[in-house]
Amino acid sequence: YYYSGRYQDVIDLATTTLLATRAPLLIAPAMNTNMYQHPATQQNMATLKTRGAVFVGPDSGRLACRTVGPGRLIDPMTILEACVPLLRAEKDLAGKRVVITSGATHEPIDPVRYIGNRSSGKMGRAIALEALARGAEVTVVSGPSEVAIPHNVKLVSIQTATEMAEAVASLMHECDIFVAAAAVGDYRVDAPAASKRKKSGKSLELRLVENPDVLALAGSDRKNGKIIVGFAAETDDLIKNATAKVKQKNLDLIVANQVNTPDSGFGSDTTTAAFVDSKGKVEELPNMSKGDLAEMLMDRVAKLTGAR
Ligand code: CTP
Numbered sequence: 001y002y003y004s005g006r007y008q009d010v011i012d013l014a015t016t017t018l019l020a021t022r023a024p025l026l027i028a029p030a031m032n033t034n035m036y037q038h039p040a041t042q043q044n045m046a047t048l049k050t051r052g053a054v055f056v057g058p059d060s061g062r063l064a065c066r067t068v069g070p071g072r073l074i075d076p077m078t079i080l081e082a083c084v085p086l087l088r089a090e091k092d093l094a095g096k097r098v099v100i101t102s103g104a105t106h107e108p109i110d111p112v113r114y115i116g117n118r119s120s121g122k123m124g125r126a127i128a129l130e131a132l133a134r135g136a137e138v139t140v141v142s143g144p145s146e147v148a149i150p151h152n153v154k155l156v157s158i159q160t161a162t163e164m165a166e167a168v169a170s171l172m173h174e175c176d177i178f179v180a181a182a183a184v185g186d187y188r189v190d191a192p193a194a195s196k197r198k199k200s201g202k203s204l205e206l207r208l209v210e211n212p213d214v215l216a217l218a219g220s221d222r223k224n225g226k227i228i229v230g231f232a233a234e235t236d237d238l239i240k241n242a243t244a245k246v247k248q249k250n251l252d253l254i255v256a257n258q259v260n261t262p263d264s265g266f267g268s269d270t271t272t273a274a275f276v277d278s279k280g281k282v283e284e285l286p287n288m289s290k291g292d293l294a295e296m297l298m299d300r301v302a303k304l305t306g307a308r
Helices: 007-020 033-037 039-050 077-086 123-133 161-174 214-218 238-248 289-307
Strands: 059-062 068-072 098-103 109-110 113-115 135-141 155-156 178-182 187-189 208-210 225-235 251-258 271-275 282-283
Touching: 007 039, 033 039, 068 282, 077 098, 077 135, 098 123, 109 187, 113 187, 113 225, 123 135, 123 178, 135 161, 135 214, 161 214, 178 214, 178 289, 214 225, 225 238, 238 251, 238 271, 251 289, 271 289
Parallel strands: 098 135, 098 178, 135 155, 178 225, 225 251
Antiparallel strands: 059 068, 109 113, 187 208, 251 271, 271 282
16 A cells, blocks of 8 residues: 555556556555545546556545545555455456355344344454455455454345345345355344333233245255255264255255354354255365355365356
């Protein structure tokens, strides 16, 4: 990245770098809001984009010149992540549209309370990053999550399982690969209260009704050789339960995930998992980072897309 008061210098440098090296060029602009929004800057950025430069940021917030607005240097981790797709040579998912569900769902009890789960969204995020690096066009339908969605990924934010089902249904006609990494609430409160519930000194009973199964709905729509991948979050009988889910939900592959050990499952950076395919073939994996698991998963998915 480059921080400069003289934006034209950056344009010149960027253009000559692109032309001379043909290396991928990532630009993270950071400057005063007026300078950033100036038509000359915007036009120059558009020119660089047509020449293949990729932009990341800027962020919005407090600036060095003590004003607030767009132009703040984006978080360095985001810049680093934006480099990953540029540096990956193998683009085996180029042209593929990948839809990923991620994070938790929140089912309202009243305007201030909900039923949720412990999903952090880390696995969905890792898969999105991996798919992006392999050249795919990625959309993440995400419920509440601890982590931000990677740069250049389209984000559809939802809260409830019903909203997730609706969002996914509207995306399925433009999807080649569907990966359900979200921890979706199986039940919702039948009639959430419109106002905050007051305690009454008595016990409270909530009637729960079953939510739509987003993955099973996706599995029932197998037009155009779509690849459908699910996860199975299990505390017991990992392989047996995952094998049953592959069949029940009509999947190509499931990632069976042990979720009740400290180094695997909800919130953890690592996970112990196994792949189970549609024929019931099991591939058990050692404990590894969610990033490594995402890479192995997308290797299998790329092979499946090649076979279709
Ligand atoms: N899933 C979904 N919609 C639901 C429930 C689950 O899309 N309403 C997806 C999850 O994203 C995951 C897979 O189905 O990819 C399996 O989820 P899991 O919670 O392991 O199992 P369930 O199907 O909910 O079954 P159970 O809770 O009985 O284990």
